Structure formats: C-alpha cells, structure tokens
Amino acid sequence: xxYYVAIDGKSYRLDLNQIDGAWSCRVDGSEVKVDAVLAxxxxxxxxxxxxxxxxxxxxxxxxxxxxxxxxxxxxxxxDPRSLRGRIRAADDEGPRKLxxxxxxxxxxLLLSQGSSVDAGAGVLVVEAMKxxxxxxxxxxxxxxxxxxxxxxxxxxxxxxxxxx
Amino acid sequence: xxxxxxxxxxxxxxxxxxxxxxxxxxxxxxxxxxxxxxSLHVRKADEAYPIGSAPAAESYLNISKILDxxxxxxxxxxxxxxxxxxxxxxxxxxxxxxxxxxxxPTAAAxxxxxxxxxxxxxxxxxxxxxxxxxxxxxxxxxxxxxVAAQIGYPVMLKAAAGGGGKGMRLVxxxxxxxxxxxxxxxxxxxxxxxxxxxxxxxxxxxxxxEIQIIADEHGNTIYLGERECSLQRRHQKVVEEAPSPxxxxxxxxRMGEVAVRVAQxxxxxxxxxxxxxxxxxxxxxxxEMNTRLQVEHPVTELVTGLDxxxxxxxxxxxxxxxxxxxxxxxxxxxxxxxxxxxxxxNNYFPSxxxxxxxxxxxxxxxRRDSGMYEGWTVPMEYDPLLAKLIGYGTDRDQTIGxxxxxxxxxxxxxIKTNISLFRRILSNxxxxxxxxxxxFLDRLLKQxxxxxxxxxxxQATEVAVIAAGMFSVLGSAAASAGExxxxxxxxxxVAVSKWKSAAQREALx
Numbered sequence: 150x151x152y153y154v155a156i157d158g159k160s161y162r163l164d165l166n167q168i169d170g171a172w173s174c175r176v177d178g179s180e181v182k183v184d185a186v187l188a189x190x191x192x193x194x195x196x197x198x199x200x201x202x203x204x205x206x207x208x209x210x211x212x213x214x215x216x217x218x219x220x221x222x223x224x225x226x227x228d229p230r231s232l233r234g235r236i237r238a239a240d241d242e243g244p245r246k247l248x249x250x251x252x253x254x255x256x257x258l259l260l261s262q263g264s265s266v267d268a269g270a271g272v273l274v275v276e277a278m279k280x281x282x283x284x285x286x287x288x289x290x291x292x293x294x295x296x297x298x299x300x301x302x303x304x305x306x307x308x309x310x311x312x313x
Numbered sequence: 314x315x316x317x318x319x320x321x322x323x324x325x326x327x328x329x330x331x332x333x334x335x336x337x338x339x340x341x342x343x344x345x346x347x348x349x350x351x352s353l354h355v356r357k358a359d360e361a362y363p364i365g366s367a368p369a370a371e372s373y374l375n376i377s378k379i380l381d382x383x384x385x386x387x388x389x390x391x392x393x394x395x396x397x398x399x400x401x402x403x404x405x406x407x408x409x410x411x412x413x414x415x416x417x418p419t420a421a422a423x424x425x426x427x428x429x430x431x432x433x434x435x436x437x438x439x440x441x442x443x444x445x446x447x448x449x450x451x452x453x454x455x456x457x458x459x460v461a462a463q464i465g466y467p468v469m470l471k472a473a474a475g476g477g478g479k480g481m482r483l484v485x486x487x488x489x490x491x492x493x494x495x496x497x498x499x500x501x502x503x504x505x506x507x508x509x510x511x512x513x514x515x516x517x518x519x520x521x522x523e524i525q526i527i528a529d530e531h532g533n534t535i536y537l538g539e540r541e542c543s544l545q546r547r548h549q550k551v552v553e554e555a556p557s558p559x560x561x562x563x564x565x566x567r568m569g570e571v572a573v574r575v576a577q578x579x580x581x582x583x584x585x586x587x588x589x590x591x592x593x594x595x596x597x598x599x600x601e602m603n604t605r606l607q608v609e610h611p612v613t614e615l616v617t618g619l620d621x622x623x624x625x626x627x628x629x630x631x632x633x634x635x636x637x638x639x640x641x642x643x644x645x646x647x648x649x650x651x652x653x654x655x656x657x658x659n660n661y662f663p664s665x666x667x668x669x670x671x672x673x674x675x676x677x678x679x680r681r682d683s684g685m686y687e688g689w690t691v692p693m694e695y696d697p698l699l700a701k702l703i704g705y706g707t708d709r710d711q712t713i714g715x716x717x718x719x720x721x722x723x724x725x726x727x728i729k730t731n732i733s734l735f736r737r738i739l740s741n742x743x744x745x746x747x748x749x750x751x752x753f754l755d756r757l758l759k760q761x762x763x764x765x766x767x768x769x770x771x772q773a774t775e776v777a778v779i780a781a782g783m784f785s786v787l788g789s790a791a792a793s794a795g796e797x798x799x800x801x802x803x804x805x806x807v808a809v810s811k812w813k814s815a816a817q818r819e820a821l822x
Contacts, residue, residue, distance in 0.1 A: 152782045163782040191670050193780055204780040207726040215777040219721055222777040226785045251664050253693050277693040278663035
C-alpha cells in the first residue's frame with residue numbers, strides 16, 4: 150500500500166507491504182529495513198536496522214502528532230483512497246473558520262456578526278482554568294457568522310465563527 | 314489517633330493526603346465538585362461526597378458544605394491541602410467550633426502571618442532581618458515619596474494581601490512612583506479586595522529560599538532545612554530543589570534559627586514555611602510565612618527522610634515531635650518539576666482536555682505525585698497543576714541526570730504540558746552551574762530555542778514517516794490491540810500459550 154505522509158509540511162512517499170508476516174518498507178523509493186512491535190495502543194517500538202526507537206501517536210481532533218523520543222512531528226497521512234477532498238486551501242481566499250484552541254467557556258464576544266475585522270484582531274474570548282485567551286481573526290474581512298453565544302461551553306476544535 | 318480524616322481538596326495533593334491516611338490506617342474521606350466525580354482523589358478515597366458545582370466558591374471553598382460532610386461521615390479531622398481553604402482563618406475557626414480538628418496552625422497564627430505587613434509587624438521584636446521599608450500600608454503618595462527617598466531607589470511596591478505577583482510594582486525612580494502606586498493599589502483591590510500597599514527596597518534578581526519548619530503543640534519548633542525556589546514564571550514557582558546550592562551548614566543554621574523565631578512570634582503550630590529573599594552577598598531577608606503544607610514539600614521529605622503529612626497528622630493528634638533539632642540531617646539532593654497542563658507553544662496558556670495516552674517514568678531516584686490518569690479529562694475550572702515529578706540522588710548532578718532521564722520517559726498525550734520546558738531548564742549551563750535567581754526563567758524564555766537544543770536525531774524524521782504509515786495501517790486496531798508483533802518472529806497465538814511458555818522457561822532454569 151502506498152501512503153503519502155507529510156511530516157512538518159514536507160511530503161514523503163511511503164510504500165508499506167506485508168509479505169509473509171514481514172514488512173517491506175520503502176521511503177521515497179529506497180528500501181528501509183524495519184521491524185515494529187505495537188507495545189500498547191499508540192505506542193510502537195520500531196527498529197530501523199539495529200537502531201531502536203519508541204514512537205508515540207497522539208491524535209487531537211483531526212491532528213496527528215508523531216513523537217520520536219521527545220521530538221514531535223505534525224503528520225498528515227493520505228492514502229490513495231482518501232486523497233480526494235483532503236487537500237486544503239492554505240491561502241487567504243474564501244471563508245476561514247475560527248476554532249476553539251482548547252476546551253473552555255466563551256466569556257465575551259468582541260465583534261458582532263457582519264462587522265469588519267483586521268487580520269490578527271480578536272473576535273471573541275475563551276476562558277479556561279481562569280486564563281482568558283483571545284481568538285483572533287486569521288485574515289482581514291467580515292465576520293460572516295458567529296456560531297456561539299456568550300457563556301457557551303466549547304471543545305477544542307469547535308468552530309466558533311467564520312470570517313469571510 | 315484519628316480514625317477518619319476528611320480531605321478538603323482535590324488533585325495531586327488530595328491523593329497525597331489519602332495515601333498518608335492509608336499508610337497510617339486512617340480512613341480517608343474525599344469531597345468533590347460536579348466536574349471532579351472521575352478525579353483520582355475520589356477513586357483512591359474510602360468515602361466520597363459531592364459538595365456542589367464546579368466553581369470553587371460553591372464547592373471546595375464552601376465551609377458549611379465541607380463541615381456538613383465532616384459531620385455526616387464522622388471525620389474527626391480535616392486536612393486542607395494547599396490553596397482553597399488552607400490559609401483561611403475563618404475555616405480553621407469554624408472547624409474548631411464544629412469540634413473537628415483542623416490539621417494546620419491555629420486561626421490566630423494564620424491571622425498573624427496572613428498579610429505581609431502584619432507579618433512584618435509580628436516579627437519586629439524577634440531579631441528577624443526584613444527588607445528595609447514600611448511595615449504598614451502607605452497612607453499617602455507623600456509618605457511613599459519620603460520612604461522611597463530614605464531607603465533609596467529602586468523600590469518595590471507590594472500588596473499586603475498579595476501573592477502570585479499581583480499588586481506588585483518595581484519603581485526605578487521618583488517619576489514613576491505615583492502611577493505605580495495607583496495601579497498597584499487598584500490591582501490589589503481587584504485581586505484581594507484589599508488595596509493596602511506597602512513599600513520595600515527592591516532587591517534585584519534575588520534568590521528565593523525558604524525554610525520548612527514544623528512545630529508541635531507543646532512548644533517545640535524545628536527547622537527542616539531549606540528549599541531553593543528561585544525558578545519562577547510570573548511569580549509562580551516552577552522548579553524547586555533542596556538543599557539550595559548556595560546554602561552551607563552555617564547559613565542553614567542561621568536561616569533556620571530565624572525561621573523558628575518567626576514561627577514562635579506567631580505562636581505557630583504544625584507545618585509551615587518561612588520565605589526569604591537572598592541577595593547576591595547571601596544576605597537574607599524575611600519575606601512572608603506560608604501557613605500550610607507547600608506544593609514543593611516532597612523535596613524536603615526526600616533529603617530529610619521525613620514524611621511531612623504523617624508529621625502533620627501526629628501533631629494535630631496532640632503528639633510531641635519525635636526528634637530534636639540535632640537529629641535533623643540533610644542528605645543527598647532533590648529537585649521537583651511542576652507538571653502543568655499548559656501549552657509551551659501558546660505562551661504557556663492552560664490546556665485542559667482528555668489525556669489519551671500516559672506513559673509514566675519510574676526507576677531509581679524518581680518520585681511522582683500525580684492527580685491524573687490515562688482516559689481522564691482534565692477539567693478546565695481549576696489550577697492546571699497535574700503532577701509533580703521529583704528526582705533525587707546522591708548529589709545535584711546525579712539528580713539532574715535522573716530527572717532528565719525520567720522526563721524523557723514521561724509522556725502525556727492528548728493535552729499540552731510543560732514537560733519540554735524542564736528539559737530546557739535542566740540542560741541549561743547556568744542551571745547546571747546553579748547560577749539561578751528569580752529572573753532566570755524569564756530570561757531563558759526570551760531566548761529563542763535553538764533547534765539543536767532538542768537532541769535531534771537525524772533519523773527521527775524517517776522514523777516518523779514510517780511510524781505514521783504503520784499507525785495508519787493499524788487504524789482502529791491500534792486503539793484496542795494489546796501487543797501485536799508486526800515483524801520479526803511471527804506472532805504466537807495469543808493468550809494462554811504465552812503464560813505457558815513463560816512458565817516452562819522458568820521451570821527449565
């Protein structure tokens with residue numbers, strides 16, 4: 150099976166095939182000798198040649214982080230079957246979602262629906278553990294929609310507002 | 314001895330006290346707010362009672378609800394932990410009125426040490442060095458100008474009720490005094506409901522060193538050595554160690570004797586901490602007294618071999634201290650890291666949420682006092698302290714080595730923690746050389762972290778690529794599989810056979 154794995158934004162082609170219970174593995178076409186044991190869910194003991202690594206997989210919302218020792222990598226995995234629709238527009242065009250950075254409570258709306266907003270300006274305030282965090286607009290535009298009310302409890306990754 | 318103790322707290326400290334109770338064959342009663350039903354202290358206790366909704370004012374700070382649980386459960390004593398009601402004289406009085414023993418000092422002692430100005434007044438005639446300044450609130454700007462001119466700039470304005478850096482202002486010269494005084498006052502008013510502000514000579518980049526004392530109810534007060542707590546961020550301690558690298562036996566004795574005088578001035582009983590500022594010439598000045606068990610008490614336990622919570626309970630039970638000052642010896646070295654649910658990439662903003670994966674360090678010289686477990690959702694309503702990781706060893710170097718190793722074993726997935734910050738601190742050359750003061754951490758955080766700081770393995774990226782693919786192959790199986798060999802020797806049929814073969818191997822030896 151062929152995967153395209155983006156690690157910290159750089160894309161790699163990974164061919165993983167299981168033959169007679171053993172893995173054959175190619176990274177960008179070159180053969181790598183791999184031996185892996187799943188120590189527990191989300192923890193792999195990996196051998197590359199004779200070097201040993203403990204690798205952890207952390208899923209937060211839709212993000213996947215791979216930890217090699219104490220180094221963290223942001224990973225995006227695409228296999229051919231789910232390639233469609235996975236490519237995100239990274240530019241400033243079109244509506245952009247503002248999401249909650251952590252679970253908490255919406256304590257204040259700084260702007261109302263329809264008002265114009267500058268890039269980096271605060272749109273609303275989310276509070277957790279007695280600390281307040283301004284959720285800022287990623288772009289200049291108009292606040293098209295505010296999807297939460299003051300006092301609402303939100304989870305990390307919840308869409309709070311849309312800036313067009 | 315008490316048969317049952319109520320713990321009026323949550324998180325790691327509540328678990329710590331439950332453990333002490335069980336070690337002493339005392340039943341432990343937990344209380345919890347609505348969002349803490351699944352918390353570890355409830356799991357570990359013998360009885361647990363709901364006391365209200367998430368806001369602390371309606372649960373952990375609600376004196377009548379807690380005393381009601383004490384009455385219903387038949388608890389004979391209450392341990393307040395730290396924070397919440399631990400330094401609340403009204404609570405101590407209410408406990409006494411209800412016939413429940415408060416495990417801590419008397420309300421009178423708490424009040425004597427309750428504000429920084431009152432504490433300065435209390436120790437005035439006890440030969441205790443204090444930073445030059447006023448021992449009562451400033452009446453006017455004119456008075457502030459006069460005192461500042463007399464003691465010399467820079468000066469520090471401080472809220473009498475203060476803590477955590479609130480209501481505190483550094484004033485470099487006379488021009489800044491007026492606005493600093495006004496803002497310190499209004500901040501103190503907002504934070505503590507008390508706008509009293511006093512003035513002190515500013516000691517720039519001091520060390521923060523504190524002495525642990527313990528006093529029984531028969532007039533014996535003993536000091537248990539010092540803790541160096543200079544590593545602070547926003548006036549909150551982050552790393553603490555014992556002993557302090559700059560305190561020798563002679564200085565420990567002098568500081569200890571002053572601390573004992575402070576405690577005696579207040580008529581203090583039970584465990585307490587006397588805080589000092591230490592300047593670059595090792596002059597020390599009394600700052601304030603904390604009338605509770607401290608977060609960082611484990612480092613003292615490790616280097617003295619004593620259990621402070623056990624001692625607190627014995628003292629509350631009316632027993633005399635079982636040792637004398639000359640029996641106390643400081644041995645080895647201990648360092649504590651406060652593991653917070655904070656995001657290092659977002660200015661250490663709190664990061665509550667569900668812990669999806671938890672890998673725990675262990676091995677020589679490691680103690681972990683924790684309130685978290687895998688699968689638990691860290692509530693957003695309280696302090697973000699999750700756990701304390703404490704390393705100890707023969708000396709400071711070995712302790713740093715053990716702690717660094719343990720930090721590399723420690724993994725908390727699903728939420729952000731400040732574990733990476735401790736790797737940075739522990740590998741910093743100035744920290745290793747013990748060149749630290751209260752400005753150290755702010756300076757460290759201002760430096761851009763060089764990417765070479767994290768022991769970057771050149772192969773790590775390739776490993777991450779392959780692992781990402783494998784986790785993807787395993788898909789949902791990864792969430793349920795126990796152990797699964799993907800390569801190497803073909804997997805044995807699971808279950809029984811493994812036990813059997815292990816037993817056979819054992820038998821053959």
